[in-house]
Amino acid sequence: MTSSRRSGEPWPRRGILILAFVVYLMLLAWVVLWKLETPWIGEAALLPRPLKLVPFVARGDAGASAPIEVVINLVIFVPFGLFVGALAPTWAWWKAGAVFLGASLVLETAQHLISTGSFDTTDLIVNTAGGLLGTAVVAALRRRHSDRASALIGRVCVILTAVAVVAVVAFVASPLHYGPQRDVVVQRTTSR
Numbered sequence: 001m002t003s004s005r006r007s008g009e010p011w012p013r014r015g016i017l018i019l020a021f022v023v024y025l026m027l028l029a030w031v032v033l034w035k036l037e038t039p040w041i042g043e044a045a046l047l048p049r050p051l052k053l054v055p056f057v058a059r060g061d062a063g064a065s066a067p068i069e070v071v072i073n074l075v076i077f078v079p080f081g082l083f084v085g086a087l088a089p090t091w092a093w094w095k096a097g098a099v100f101l102g103a104s105l106v107l108e109t110a111q112h113l114i115s116t117g118s119f120d121t122t123d124l125i126v127n128t129a130g131g132l133l134g135t136a137v138v139a140a141l142r143r144r145h146s147d148r149a150s151a152l153i154g155r156v157c158v159i160l161t162a163v164a165v166v167a168v169v170a171f172v173a174s175p176l177h178y179g180p181q182r183d184v185v186v187q188r189t190t191s192r
Helices: 011-034 067-087 093-113 121-144 149-173
Strands: none
Touching (some): 067 149, 093 121, 121 149
16 A cells, blocks of 8 residues: 555645645745845855844844834745645644744744845744644644545645735736845935
8 A cells, every 4th residue: 555545645746746845845945035026145144144033023233123024924824734735634733833834944944044134033933833824724624524634635725825825926027116225235325
């Protein structure tokens, strides 16, 4: 008996689910590390920079995370929980939580090292909570629709990934981009 048979998913569906998960992880890394911009390495990559080790509060030159940023971090990790719940249905919540924390730790460390963002423990907590929220949704669906839950969760994961890919393509193709313009140097004059 293959591992895909043990989980209740026929191989072709499981293969599609795994492919969608890989696409989701690539999009997640791109969003976290480069905020959907062309990949780059920041100028301060080789310089020591402060770490935000106390969550949800401002420290030195780093302010507290904006509420919208916290919500976005939570939401973008919910599909991670859905995928883990669909692909590893027998895992305990703490095992899944360790995976979400580990993935978040890798992303936070990478963005700090390549200077595209800073290491922030708030993000570790919120990202892990988002993943756990996704696994809670999977558990609730399994309790409510036990006989159809696996197929339903798999479809939701694949559809969410497809919608995310379409949204990213539309965003990248769009002439509208939000955030600071990187190719313009603004000089400030001091008033006397």
